[in-house]
Amino acid sequence: MATNVNVLVVDDVEQNLTAIEALIAGPDVTVLKATSGIAALELLLVHDVALALLDVQMPNMDGFELASLIRGSERTRAIPLIFLTAAAREPEKFFKGYGAGAVDFLYKPIDAGVLQSKVGVFVALDRQRKQLAAQLEELTQALKLNEMFTAVLSHDLRNPLSSVANGAAVLLKMSGDPGVTRTARRIQTTTRRMGNMVEQLLDLARIRSQGLRLNVCSADYAELCGAIVDEMEAAGDGTARIEFEQAGDVQGEVDVDRFSQMISNLVGNAMQHGTPDAPIRLRVDGSAPERITVSVQNGGSIPTGQLPHVFELFRSGENENTGHRGLGLGLFIVKKFAVAHGGDVTATSSPAAGTIFEISMPRAFAHGVH
Known part of the structure; x- marks a missing residue:
């Protein structure tokens, strides 16, 4: 009509x-x-x-x-x-x-024909403009509703997940039975993975609805990376595979929570998709005067056709050993966080060198870039 x-x-x-x-x-x-x-x-x-x-x-x-x-x-x-x-x-x-x-x-x-023809063109253009405006409004409302639903769903999932994780911790303390211990650790691993998914959904909702608000302060990049490794070690996530090193001046301005999540995502990605018998190398380099780089390297390579798309939304690789697929949000969020700081993240991969993700961050944060 x-x-x-x-x-x-x-x-x-x-x-x-x-x-x-x-x-x-x-x-x-x-x-x-x-x-x-x-x-x-x-x-x-x-x-x-x-x-x-x-x-x-x-x-x-x-x-x-x-x-x-x-x-x-x-x-x-x-x-x-x-x-x-x-x-x-x-x-x-x-x-x-x-x-x-x-x-x-x-x-x-x-001329009646000329007038009717010219008026008809502009009437048709106006109708198209109104239809496009209506479609844009519908899409905007749908996006807002979807983001609100995602945020509410993610928020409501946190409490039951916390209860499951606490229950698993209690089982570990109360029982020395190897079977119970094994099951409790499996529950902990699963709830942590689900918790990461919830956080990624919340980050996606924030990115798409209101943008990123960074809380920047001066911090030691090496300390932040070391804390992530310690957390994973305490959780029994196989951090024996991680080789951590630093070089140069690693003090810079950064949103601590966002950066920690970036490193957690990259290290978790390396553990999930890297070759099990190859170490994961986490390196912080502050040798450059204006930038700090953080690289995460693991064994195994990304297929050439997939490499240009690894930071795209909902792109998820499958772990050949477990068959597990994530949400495809982790690397997308890492990219968004890096860019919000005025930095960037790149990926290189080859059978010989393995896969390397490198974050390049400005040492001094330029307020307003995000």
């Missing part, structure tokens, strides 16, 4: 208005008629129009003056203007008219 479209016609001769209305009006095209510039401006205050047909020669306010006023208002400046004139085709009229914002001229007596 076609939406109604308004076309404004301004002419100081009533008969001309009636004739034009008869030519272009239709079930879904309403002609707004004005016999003066003032009357036209009053109509434009309350109506949206797809096109304005302006008579050039009118008393008190001619078509060019009216066009200038229309162009001077934020509400009406985008309205296409076609001038109607009975004057001779003088070059200076063309220049003045186009300078006032005209898209075309029609000369009286007006």
Whole structure:
């Protein structure tokens, strides 16, 4: 069903208005008629129009003056203007008219077919504009609803996950049975993985709905990385495979929580997808005066066709040993966090060198870049 479209016609001769209305009006095209510039401006205050047909020669306010006023208002400046004139085709009229914002001229007596054709084009364009605006609004609302749903769902999942994790911890303390211990550790590992997924969903909701708000302070990058390794070691996540080293001045400005999550994601990714018998090398390098780089290297390589897409949303590789697939958010979030700091993260991979993710961060944070 076609939406109604308004076309404004301004002419100081009533008969001309009636004739034009008869030519272009239709079930879904309403002609707004004005016999003066003032009357036209009053109509434009309350109506949206797809096109304005302006008579050039009118008393008190001619078509060019009216066009200038229309162009001077934020509400009406985008309205296409076609001038109607009975004057001779003088070059200076063309220049003045186009300078006032005209898209075309029609000369009286007006050819009915030409008028209907030109009006039809602008009516169709206006309908398309309205349809696109409506679709954009629907998509915006759907995105907001989806993000709100994700945030609420993620929030409500935290409490039961915490209960499961606490229960597993109690089992480890209360029982020395190897089978119970093994099961409890498996529960802990699973709940940690689910917790990471919840955090990633929350980060995605924040990124897409309100952007990232960073809490930047001066920090020691090596200490932050070491703390992540210690946490994983305490959780029994196989940190014996991690070789950690640092070089240069590793003091810089960073959002501690965001950076810690970046390192946790990269190290967790290396553990999940790297070769089990190859070490994971975590290195912090502050040798450069203005930047600090952090690299995570693991055995195994990423297929050449997948490498350019590893930071894309919902891209998830599958662990060949476990068959486990994540949400495909971890590396996407790492990229977003790095860029929000004014830095970047890159990935290289080859069978000989393995896979290396390198974060490059500015030593001093430029406020406002995120």
